[in-house]
Amino acid sequence: MRRWLTAILVRGRHAPFIRDDLEHLYARDRAQGASVWRAHWRYAHLLAASALSIWRDALRRSSHLDGPGGMAQVIDAVLQDVRYGARLLWRSPGFTACVVLSLALGIGAAAAVFSVADAVLLRPLAANDPGQLFEFRATAGLGGALKQLNRISLDGLRALGRTREAGEFIGFRTADDRLLKRSGSGALSVRVEMVSENYFDVLGVTPLMGRLPGGSESYSGSIPMVLTEHFWRGQIGADPDVIGQAVTIGGAAGVIAGVTREFTGMLAERPADVIVPAAVASLVDPATASTGFRVVMRLRDGLTVDVAEQRLAAVYRAVLPDPRLQRADIRVTLADASRGVSDARESMERPLVLGLALVAVLLLVASANAGGLLLARFTSRSSEFAIRHAIGAGRRRLLRQVLVESVLIAGLAASAGFLIARAVSPLLLGLAPYGPTPVEFELRFDWRLLSFTLAIAAAAGLVAGGAPLFRLLSADPSLRPVHETRSVIRGRRRVTETLIAVQVACALLLVVAAGAMARTLVNLGRVDPGFDADGVLAIAVDAAGRTRDDASLAAYYLRLHEQLESLPQIERVTSVQFGIMTGAETTGTVEIAGWSPVSDDDRWARLFWVGPDFFDVLRMPLLAGSGLGREQWANSEHIAVVSRAFAEFYFGSISGAVGRTINGNVRIVGVAGDASYGTLRDQPIRAMFVPYTHAPSRTVRTFLARTSGDTRAAIRPALAAMREHDPSLSVQVTTLKDQIATTVARERFVAIVAVILSMLSLALACTAIYAAVAYAVAERRRELAVRVALGATRRDIVGLVLKDPFRVTIIGLTLGVPAAYALMHSLAALLFGVTPLDAAVIPLSAVGLLAISAAAALLPAHRAATVDPQECFKCS
Amino acid sequence: MRKRAKIAQPASYLGEFEQLVLFAVLRLDDAASGVGIHDEIEARTGRSVSPGAIYTTLGRLEERGLVASIVLPAVRGRVGRPRKQYQLRPAGARALRDAYDSLQALAGGLSAKLIELAKG
Numbered sequence: 001m002r003r004w005l006t007a008i009l010v011r012g013r014h015a016p017f018i019r020d021d022l023e024h025l026y027a028r029d030r031a032q033g034a035s036v037w038r039a040h041w042r043y044a045h046l047l048a049a050s051a052l053s054i055w056r057d058a059l060r061r062s063s064h065l066d067g068p069g070g071m072a073q074v075i076d077a078v079l080q081d082v083r084y085g086a087r088l089l090w091r092s093p094g095f096t097a098c099v100v101l102s103l104a105l106g107i108g109a110a111a112a113v114f115s116v117a118d119a120v121l122l123r124p125l126a127a128n129d130p131g132q133l134f135e136f137r138a139t140a141g142l143g144g145a146l147k148q149l150n151r152i153s154l155d156g157l158r159a160l161g162r163t164r165e166a167g168e169f170i171g172f173r174t175a176d177d178r179l180l181k182r183s184g185s186g187a188l189s190v191r192v193e194m195v196s197e198n199y200f201d202v203l204g205v206t207p208l209m210g211r212l213p214g215g216s217e218s219y220s221g222s223i224p225m226v227l228t229e230h231f232w233r234g235q236i237g238a239d240p241d242v243i244g245q246a247v248t249i250g251g252a253a254g255v256i257a258g259v260t261r262e263f264t265g266m267l268a269e270r271p272a273d274v275i276v277p278a279a280v281a282s283l284v285d286p287a288t289a290s291t292g293f294r295v296v297m298r299l300r301d302g303l304t305v306d307v308a309e310q311r312l313a314a315v316y317r318a319v320l321p322d323p324r325l326q327r328a329d330i331r332v333t334l335a336d337a338s339r340g341v342s343d344a345r346e347s348m349e350r351p352l353v354l355g356l357a358l359v360a361v362l363l364l365v366a367s368a369n370a371g372g373l374l375l376a377r378f379t380s381r382s383s384e385f386a387i388r389h390a391i392g393a394g395r396r397r398l399l400r401q402v403l404v405e406s407v408l409i410a411g412l413a414a415s416a417g418f419l420i421a422r423a424v425s426p427l428l429l430g431l432a433p434y435g436p437t438p439v440e441f442e443l444r445f446d447w448r449l450l451s452f453t454l455a456i457a458a459a460a461g462l463v464a465g466g467a468p469l470f471r472l473l474s475a476d477p478s479l480r481p482v483h484e485t486r487s488v489i490r491g492r493r494r495v496t497e498t499l500i501a502v503q504v505a506c507a508l509l510l511v512v513a514a515g516a517m518a519r520t521l522v523n524l525g526r527v528d529p530g531f532d533a534d535g536v537l538a539i540a541v542d543a544a545g546r547t548r549d550d551a552s553l554a555a556y557y558l559r560l561h562e563q564l565e566s567l568p569q570i571e572r573v574t575s576v577q578f579g580i581m582t583g584a585e586t587t588g589t590v591e592i593a594g595w596s597p598v599s600d601d602d603r604w605a606r607l608f609w610v611g612p613d614f615f616d617v618l619r620m621p622l623l624a625g626s627g628l629g630r631e632q633w634a635n636s637e638h639i640a641v642v643s644r645a646f647a648e649f650y651f652g653s654i655s656g657a658v659g660r661t662i663n664g665n666v667r668i669v670g671v672a673g674d675a676s677y678g679t680l681r682d683q684p685i686r687a688m689f690v691p692y693t694h695a696p697s698r699t700v701r702t703f704l705a706r707t708s709g710d711t712r713a714a715i716r717p718a719l720a721a722m723r724e725h726d727p728s729l730s731v732q733v734t735t736l737k738d739q740i741a742t743t744v745a746r747e748r749f750v751a752i753v754a755v756i757l758s759m760l761s762l763a764l765a766c767t768a769i770y771a772a773v774a775y776a777v778a779e780r781r782r783e784l785a786v787r788v789a790l791g792a793t794r795r796d797i798v799g800l801v802l803k804d805p806f807r808v809t810i811i812g813l814t815l816g817v818p819a820a821y822a823l824m825h826s827l828a829a830l831l832f833g834v835t836p837l838d839a840a841v842i843p844l845s846a847v848g849l850l851a852i853s854a855a856a857a858l859l860p861a862h863r864a865a866t867v868d869p870q871e872c873f874k875c876s
Numbered sequence: 877m878r879k880r881a882k883i884a885q886p887a888s889y890l891g892e893f894e895q896l897v898l899f900a901v902l903r904l905d906d907a908a909s910g911v912g913i914h915d916e917i918e919a920r921t922g923r924s925v926s927p928g929a930i931y932t933t934l935g936r937l938e939e940r941g942l943v944a945s946i947v948l949p950a951v952r953g954r955v956g957r958p959r960k961q962y963q964l965r966p967a968g969a970r971a972l973r974d975a976y977d978s979l980q981a982l983a984g985g986l987s988a989k990l991i992e993l994a995k996g
Binding site for chain 1: 910911924925926928929931932933935936960
C-alpha cells in the first residue's frame with residue numbers, strides 16, 4: 001500500500017531517488033524504535049510534501065508565467081470554472097444542501113472518530129524525540145505472589161539515575177482539584193503534575209514563554225512553577241504578563257517560571273494544568289505524600305528495549321528499599337511512552353479501531369449517496385453540456401468543469417464535516433470506554449485533523465464525482481437527452497443502481513454491527529453476577545501514609561466502618577481490598593495436605609481480604625457452612641470461606657470442603673455461590689474469602705454499604721462521613737451498579753457508535769432509493785399512463801415500479817451478507833451471547849433492510865399508481 | 877486576460893531554501909546524498925524537509941550549473957537502487973558567497989537590536 005501510493009504520487013526524473021530516500025527514512029525511523037503508526041505518519045507527511053514539490057516543479061517547468069497554455073491562463077480558466085460552478089450550486093440550494101449534507105455526515109463522523117483516535121492512540125508527546133521514551137514498570141515475584149513496583153520514591157529514582165544504565169529517568173505524579181491562587185485574581189481548581197528536577201531536560205520540552213526549570217537548579221527562594229499551554233490559553237486567557245507572578249498551590253508558594261509549548265504533562269488521559277517540582281509535592285498534595293512516582297525513561301541511543309530491560313532488572317534490585325524484595329525475581333518492562341503514559345489507551349484501542357472501520361463504511365455510503373445525486377444532476381444538465389460541446393468546448397474542458405464542481409462540493413462538505421467533528425468528538429470522548437472517571441485526552445482541532453478531513457473529503461469527492469465523470473467519459477457529450485438511446489438510459493440506470501446497491505450493502509454491515517452489539521449489551525445486562533448489586537455503594541479509600549503497622553491500620557478501618565454504619569441511610573457495611581468489578585485483583589496460592597497440583601496454574605486462586613458480613617451485604621448465597629459474620633470474623637483462628645468452584649475443584653463437592661484445612665492453618669468454614677468479580681463475562685473462578693485482619697497491611701480498601709432507600713442519595717452523606725473522620729483521606733464513592741456499568745463500557749461505546757452510524761446509513765440509503773424510484777417514475781410517466789389506459793390495475797403498477805428497487809436491494813444484500821459475516825468475526829472479541837454465525841442477527845437485519853427500502857419506494861410507487869392517463873397525455 | 881510582468885532576477889539569485897540546500901551540500905563535502913542533506917537541514921534548522929523538495933531543488937541548481945552530481949552504484953544493505961551525490965561547483969560557491977555576503981551586509985550588527993525588539 002505504502003509503496004503503491006508512493007509509486008503513484010512520486011513521478012518524474014528524480015522519482016527513483018526520492019522513493020529510495022523515503023523508504024530509507026522510514027526504515028531508519030522503525031529501527032530507532034518508532035511505532036508503526038508514527039513511522040507511517042512521518043512517511044505520509046514527507047510523501048505528501050514530496051509530491052507537492054514535484055508537482056510545483058513540473059508546473060514551473062511546463063509553463064512560463066504568461067502566454068497561451070501558460071500557468072496564468074490555466075489559473076484564470078480554473079477560476080472561471082470555480083465561479084461558474086459556485087453560481088450553479090448557489091442557484092439550486094436544495095440540491096447543494098442535500099449533497100453537501102450527505103457527504104458532510106460521512107466526513108464529520110469519520111473526522112470525529114479520527115480526532116478521538118488521534119488524541120488517544122496516535123498523537124506523539126510534544127517532547128524531543130518521543131520515540132525513545134518508555135515507561136518503567138517492574139514486578140517482583142516473591143513466594144508465589146506478584147508485587148507491582150511501578151512507583152518509585154524520589155531517592156530510588158535518583159539512585160536509578162546514578163547507575164547510568166540504559167538511559168535517563170524522570171518521575172512524575174499527579175494530583176487533581178488543587179487550588180491555584182494568583183495574586184489579584186480568584187482561585188482556580190487545577191490538576192498538578194509533580195515532577196523530578198530533571199524532567200524538562202530529559203523530555204526536551206520547549207517553552208512557549210519564560211523558561212522551564214532545569215536539573216541543576218537549586219530552589220533557593222521561590223519555587224518555579226510551569227503552566228501548560230492549554231491551561232494558559234483556556235483558563236488564564238493567554239495573559240502574556242503571567243511570567244514571574246507569585247502563586248500558591250495548596251501549601252506551596254512559588255512563581256510562574258514559564259509556559260510549555262503544546263506539552264500537557266506525561267499522563268495522556270489527564271492533561272496537567274500546572275507542573276511543579278517534586279520538592280514541593282508534600283505541600284501540594286499531603287494526602288499521598290508517601291506515594292511513589294511513576295517513572296519514565298529516555299533510552300540511550302543504540303540500546304534495544306530487551307537489553308535495557310535485562311540491565312535494569314539487575315540494577316533495580318539494588319535500589320529497592322525493602323530487603324525482602326532484593327531476593328525476589330525482578331522483572332522490568334519498558335512500555336512505549338512516545339504518546340505519553342496512559343492506563344486507558346489499551347482498553348480504548350480496539351473500540352476506536354472498530355469505530356474507525358465503521359465510519360469508513362458510513363463514509364462509503366455517504367459518498368455513494370452523493371454520487372447518485374451528482375449523477376442525476378449531471379443527467380439533467382446534459383443539454384447544457386451538449387451546447388457547450390457544440391460551441392467548441394472540448395471534452396477536457398467539460399471534464400474540468402465537472403471536476404471543479406466536485407471539488408467545490410467536497411470542499412464545502414469538508415468544512416461542514418470539520419464543524420460536525422468539532423461538535424461531536426467531545427461527546428464521543430465522553431463515552432470513552434474506560435474506568436469510573438471520564439478520561440480527558442486533549443482533543444485538538446489542528447492541522448492534523450484538518451489534513452485528515454481534507455484527505456477523506458478528497459477521497460469521498462472522488463467516489464461521488466466519479467459517477468458523472470465516468471458517464472462523461474463513456475458517453476458522447478453531443479448527445480442531447482431528446483436523442484438518448486435506450487442503451488444510454490440503461491447505462492445510466494446501471495450506475496445509479498450500483499451506487500444504491502453499495503449503500504444497501506454498507507447499511508447492512510452497520511445494521512448488523514449495531515444489532516450484534518445491542519444484543520451483546522442486552523445479554524450482558526441479563527447476566528446474574530452472583531450477588532445483588534442494587535442498593536450497594538462502593539466507597540474506595542486510600543489510607544496511604546496513615547499508619548504502617550497492621551493492628552492500627554485494622555483499627556483505623558474499623559473506625560471508618562463504624563462511621564459509615566452510623567449513617568441513617570446505610571443498613572450494613574462490609575469491605576474488600578480492591579472492591580469488586582474494578583479490574584484489580586489479588587491471587588494467592590493454595591496448598592492442601594495430600595493433594596498435588598497437575599499444573600502450576602492449579603495452585604492459584606483469587607483471594608479476597610474481606611470485612612465482616614461480606615456475604616450478607618452482597619446477598620450472596622451460602623451453600624454450606626457459615627459466612628464471615630462478626631463473631632467468626634473477630635475470631636483469632638485463621639478461617640476462610642471459599643467459592644463453589646473452589647470447593648468442587650479441590651474437594652470434589654461443596655459439602656466436602658467445609659471443615660477442611662488449607663495452607664497449613666486456614667480452616668474452611670463455609671462455601672459461597674459463584675459470582676463474577678472482574679467483568680460480567682467471567683467464568684466461575686476459584687475464590688477464597690479471608691478476614692482482612694489476617695492480611696498484611698494494605699492501604700487501599702473499598703467499603704461496600706447496603707443502603708436503604710435511594711442509593712445515589714446516600715453518596716453525599718457517605719463522602720461527608722469519611723471526610724469528617726479524616727479530612728485529607730482520599731475517597732471515591734460510586735454505586736456498585738455504576739461500577740458494573742464501567743465493565744461493559746467498551747461494548748457500550750461500540751454499540752452507541754454502531755447504532756448512530758447505522759441510523760445515518762439507513763437514512764441515506766432510504767433517500768437514495770426514494771430518489772431513484774421517484775426519478776424513474778417521472779421518467780416513465782408516459783409509459784405508465786399507457787399501461788393504465790390499457791387496463792393495468794393499481795397493484796400491477798405498484799408491482800412494476802417496486803420491481804427495480806427490490807432487485808437492487810436484493811443485490812445489495814447479497815453483496816453485504818458475506819461482508820457482514822466477516823465483520824461479525826472481527827467483532828467476536830466484543831460479542832457476548834452472540835456467535836459470529838448467529839442465526840438471528842444477519843437475517844433479521846437483512847429482512848429489516850428489505851422492509852425499510854420497500855417503505856422508501858412505496859411513496860413514489862403509490863404516486864405512479866395514481867397517474868391519470870388523460871391528464872398525462874394532455875400535458876405532453 | 878490579465879498580464880503579469882515578469883520580474884527580472886539575476887542569474888545567480890538564490891532562494892532561501894536553495895541557500896539551505898547549498899550550505900548543506902557544502903557542509904557534507906563529498907558525501908552530500910539526499911538523505912544526508914535532509915538530515916543536515918533537519919538537525920541544524922529544525923525544519924522538516926521532504927526528499928521531493930530536496931531533489932527538485934538540486935535538479936534546478938544542477939541545470940543552472942551550480943552543483944554537479946554523480947550517480948553511485950547500488951550499495952549493499954540499502955534498497956537496491958543507485959544513489960546520487962552532489963558537489964558544489966565554482967559557480968555555485970560564488971552564488972552562495974554572494975547571497976551570504978549580501979545577507980551579512982544587510983544584517984550585520986543588528987543582532988542585539990533584534991533580540992531587544994523580540995523581547996518586547
